[in-house]
Amino acid sequence: MILPRGQPLLLPAHPGFIWGSLLLALMLDLLPLGRVPWMPDFLAVVLVFWSIHQPRRVGLSAAFVFGLVLDVHQASLLGQHALAYAVLIYLAIMVHRRILWFAVPAQALQMLPLFAAAHAITLVLRLIGGGIFPGWSVLLAPLLEALMWPIVSWLLLAPQRRAPNPDANRPL
Secondary structure (H helix, E strand, O other), X not given: OOOOOOOOOEOOOOHHHHHHHHHHHHHHHHOXXXXXXXXXXXXXXXXHHHHHHOOOOOOXXXXXXXXXXXXXXXXXXXXXXXHHHHHHHHHHXXXXXXXXXXXXXXXXXXXXXXXXXXXXXHHXXXXXXXXXXXXXXXXXXXXXXXXXXXXXXXXXHXXXXXXXXXXXXXXX
């Protein structure tokens, strides 16, 4: 694939780092911070990031399993997060080649409708299951996730960046 102008060539992502970052995001979602509807979903952001940058390693099955784990932990309707994550990752994989051509702030704008769709699926399933409407502050969560996108991108791509001046000791 031809890289856009000014984008550095990255080293391959280490599988241990990918799965470690996913487990860390899951642990952040499992923290007992209270059930506030505007809380961003860290796992969704990291899942989307890796499904865009490494679609062969992180896909629908990983999203579905992580969604089931989150459903069991939150004692919510079994499958609501799993379905939302699966749809989110499907949409992310569908547009992953186009997203990579944009700068990181523009990527965040492109990701906002995907995060909003995932939260809408979760909200609709919760309401169908007899839950109550959590309030209009639920609209802040996709916005906060889109605002987290540049920070997450910078953190997760940091180990893959090449050294700027290769020498005999660093051939890459």
